[in-house]
Amino acid sequence: MVWLLANATFAGAGLFLLQFVVDDFIAYTLALYFLYAIACLGVGLSWGQAGLLSLGQGLFVGVGAYLSGLSLIAFSDQWFLYPLLVSCCMVPGALGFGIGQLIFRGRTLNGAYFALITLGLVLLASLIATSWNSVTGGFNGLLGVPGLPGLDGFEHAYVISASALFVAILMVAWLLATPLGVLWRAVAEDERRVAYLGFDPNLLKSVALGLSGLLGGLAGVLYAPINNLVTPDLFGFALSTNFIIWAAIGGRATVYGPVLGAVGIGLLTVQLRETIDYWEIILAMIFMGTVLYFKWGLLGYVEPFIKQILIRSTAPLTPAPPRNPTGVGTLDIKGLELQVGQVRILNDLSLSIDAPGIYCLIGPNGAGKTTAFNAMTGELSAQSGQMSIMQSVVASPDARTLAQQGMGRKFQVPCVFDALSISENLSLALWTARIDRPALLGFEALQWTSVIRQELERRFPFLTERSRLVRDLSHGQRQVLDLAIVLCTEPRLILLDEPCAGLSKAETQDVIDTVQWAAASLGATAIIIEHDMALVKALADKVFVLHQGHLLAEGTVAEIQGNEKVKTVYGGGSK
Amino acid sequence: MNAPVLRFENLTGGYGSIPIIREITGRVERGSCLCVLGRNGVGKSTLLKMLSGHLPAMSGQIALNGRDITSLAPEKRHDLGVNTGLQERPVFDGLSVKDNLTLMQSDQDLEGCEPFFDAFPVLKDRLVQLAGTLSGGERKILSFVRTLKDNAPLTLLDEPSEGVQPENIEHMANFICKHKANGQSFLVVEQHLHLAEEIADGFQVLDNGRSVLECKVGDITRGELVQQITV
C-alpha cells in the first residue's frame, strides 16, 4: 500500500507539474510520447516481468488506434462513444491473451520463436492495413479523425494522455507488487519450476501478454483522437523496435524505466535527429551496449532499492490458510519401459511404496534413477507400464496437477529463483494450491507464513533475511532454499535428487535432520536419490537398488550390503 | 630428470558452483598407468574432465611434463599430447566409424589403426556405418582405438571397459601394456577391477570427492581394494 501511495504521489505530482515548465509545443510532443510510454509499459510488463520478448507491441497500438479512429469517425456524436472506446481498448487486450493461449498452449515455446512470431504478426497487420483500402484508408491511413468530444483540441492533449499515463503507471506499479507479479518474474526465470509449484505458466504468460495488449490498446485508442490521424506506420516494425529499445535502456523490469525510456529517448530523438545525422546509429549502439553490459537498464539498478525501502515497513506475517492435499504418500510402478532414441533407460521397472517413510534410490551411473523421477513427473513419457502415484492411477503424469495433489520435487541442481528475494521464493511455495485468484491481486498473501516455514527459518537462520536476493546466496544456501521451497508446499510425496550434492559435512547433517523431521511431521513419503552410502545409512528406512533400468534389489541397508548381486554391480568383482 | 608426465595438486572443482571433488593430489609417472577407482558418484569422471580441460579447476594446479596447463582449453592440451576418451558419448554418433578415426587427419588413411583392427575386427567390418548405430560396447572400443592410435604421450581414459565383452577388455589391457612399454603414460578411471588390475602401476581410490587411498600395485590385496569400492 505504501508502495502504491508513493507511486501515486510521485507520478501524479510529476505529471501535473511538468506541464507548467514546458512550452505548448513540447507539451503537445510530450502528450504523444506519453502515449508511447503507456504502450512501452506494456512491453515492460510482458518482457520485463514475464520474459516474453515481443517484437510486435505495435500490433496492439495499431489495432487500438484503427478501432478508435473508425469509431470516432462513425459515431463522433453518439452517446455510446465512450463505452465503445473502452471496448476498443479491450479488443487488443483480448487479442494479446488469445495469441498467448494459442502460441503457448500445449508446448513450451522457445523465446526466440515467440519473438519472431510477434514480428510476423505485426508485419501481417501492416500488410492488411495498407491493402484493405475501403476500411483502413490504405497507405494514407485514416485522415481527419475527430478529437474526443468535449476534450478536443491542442490544449487538452496533455491532460488526456498524462491522465492515461498516470492510470497506467498505477496499474503496473500495483501488478508488479502483487503475487501475480512475483509469479511472472518466476515464470521468466524458470517456467518448469513454476509448474512444479502447481501453477500454469502458460496461463500466466497469456495474462501478461493480454495486459500488455491492453496497455498498447489504450495508447492506440488515445493516439487516434489526439493525432487526428491513424497511419499504417503504427504497425511498422520501426515503432515496435523503438518500444523494445526504450524499455531496455530505461529498465525493462521497473515501473518507471519504460516511461523514462519512451519519454526521455523519444524527446531526445526529436531534438537531436535534425542536428546529429548519426543519432540513430548512436542509439542502436547504446541499445546493444545495454543488452551486453547493463541488462536491466538505467533504472534497473535504482528502482529496486527504493522499492525495498518503501516495502520494508509493511504488515506483519499472517498465517497462510491450511493446506490439505488430497494425496497420500504412496507409489506403485509396474513394468515401466522407457526408451530415448536408441537407448533403453528403464527396463521393466517395478517399484512399490505403500507407507510413508524415507526411501533411498541408489545404483550405478545410468541406472535410471533420475529417469524414474522424470517418468513419474511427466518430464519423459514411458512407452509402456503403469503408474499409480498418491493412490490415483496416472496415465500421463503432469507436474502441475501432481504438485496440486501434494507432490514436491527437488532437482539435482538447485532450481531457485535468482532474481527474487528469499521471502518471495518461499512465498511461491506457500501459495501452491492455497492461493485463489483474488488473492493473486492483493497484498496479503505476500505476508503468509506457516508452521513449516517458521521451523525451517529456525533451522536455517539465513531464510529470515527476507528481502535478500537469492542470486547472492552460496551454493549450500541455494540447496537448502530449494529444499525449503519443496517442503513449504507441504507435500505428501517428496522426490529429492541428491539433496546434499556439493554440501559441506555440517550442511549435510542439517539437511538430513530436516528431511527426517519434515517427513515425520508431514506424514510424507520421501524418495531420495543418493550416492553417499553414509547418508543412505543415516536416512533410509528402505533402499531400492536400480541397475540398467531395472530394480535389482530392495531392503534395509544391511540387507543391501549383504546382497551378492549388488556387490557385483558395484565392485565388478567377477573374477 | 624423472619428472612425472602429469602432476595435479590440490584440485578442487565441479559443475557450476558445486564442488564435486576437493583437494585431490596425484601423479602419473612416465610409462606407467594410474587407475582411479571408486564407486559411482564419487567424482572420478569430474577429476578426469578437469585433467582433460573440460571442467575448470576452482583451485589447484595441473602440470604436464612440468608445464602448468591448469587454465588451458582441452584442444590446447590435446596439442600438447593429451588424448582423452570420454565416458558418456565417447564417439561422434553422426559420423561414420572411419570418419571418427580419421577426423583429425588430412587424409583418410587407416594405417595406424591396422594393429587394432586385428584385435577388434568388428570395427573394420563397420567402417562405413554411422558410429551412432554401434552398440555401447562397440562405441567404447571405437573410442579406445581413436584415443590410442596416435601414440600420445599421455592418455586419459574414462571407463573404457564399460559394456565391453571380457575378451575385448583383455585386448584393451594388452594394448595399454604394450603402449606403456613404449614409454606412454595412462590415467584410467575405472569402476571395475577386472581391467584395472591388469594395467595399473598404482591405484588412487576416491570417496565422496576426496582421495582416500593412494598406493602402488603390490601394496594392497584385492580384498582390501574391493572393500574400498563397494557399498
Added chain:
Amino acid sequence: MDGLLVAHGLNISFEIVVLALVSLGLAITLGLLGVLNLAHGEFVMIGAFSAFFVQSQGWPYLAAFPVAILACGAIGWPVEKFLIRPLYARPFDAILATWGLSLLLREMVEFFFGRGFNSVAQPIKGTVNILGADYPAFQIVVMLAAIALIATIVFWFLRSVTGRRIQAMVDNPDLAKAVGIPVDALARNTFVAGLCLAGISGVLLAPIVAVHPSMGIDYVLKSFFVLVVGGLGHILGLVIGSGVIGGAEATVSAIIDRTSGYSFVLILSLLFLWRRPNGLVAR
C-alpha cells in the same frame, strides 16, 4: 503448353530457390551454432547494397561478390567475437543483441546510402523462351547460380575434412575439444561463412528486387518460416521448407493477393510451431 502457366511455374521456382539460398545461411547459424541471428536479413541487404555500390562506381557486376564477401566478413568477424560469443550461453539475449545489430546495420546503411529505394541494373538483358514463355534471362542465371551454390556448399559440408569437423563440433562439442578441434575458431568461421552466404544472396537478388535499408526484415522472417516448416536437421528439410513456404506464398499471392499469401504462410508456420515444432524433417 500454356506460356502463362510456364511463367508462373518459373516464378514460383525462382521464389523457392532464392528462399532456399537465403535460408541456408540462417540454417547454418541457427542449426549449427544455435544462434538465431535476427540480423541475417541485413546481411542480405548489405550484399544487395554492395551490388548497388559497385554499379554506381561503374565497376562490373561480378565485382560485387568480393565486395559483399569482404563487407560481410569485415562486419561479421567482430560481431561474432564481441557480440555473439559472449552470448552463446544466453541464446535469449543473443536474439536481442542481433535485433539491435540489425537496427544498427540498417541505420548505418541509411546513413551512407539514404532511406530511399534503389535499383540495380540487370547485368544480363533480354529474355529466354522456355516452353513458350518469355522469361528474363538473368533470373534463369540467378536460379542456376543459386542451385549450384547450394549444391556446392552441401557437397563440401558432407565431404570435406572441415565439413566433417563442423559436424563433429555440432554433434558432440566436448569430444570435439578432446580430439583437438579448435572449436572457437571453427564456430567463428562457420558463423562468418553463413553471413557471407547471405551477402552473396543479396548480390544475386539486387538486380531483381528493390534495394533499400529495410529489405532484410522480410528475408529473415521468411527464412525463419522455412526452418520452422522444414526443420533444422537436414538439408532436405531446407529444400522442403523452401518449397512449402516459397511455393505457397507465390501461389496464393498469384491467385488472391499478397496479403493473403503472407497470411497463409504465417498461419502455416504457426500451425507447424504448434503441432510439429521440429519441422517436417526432424534431426
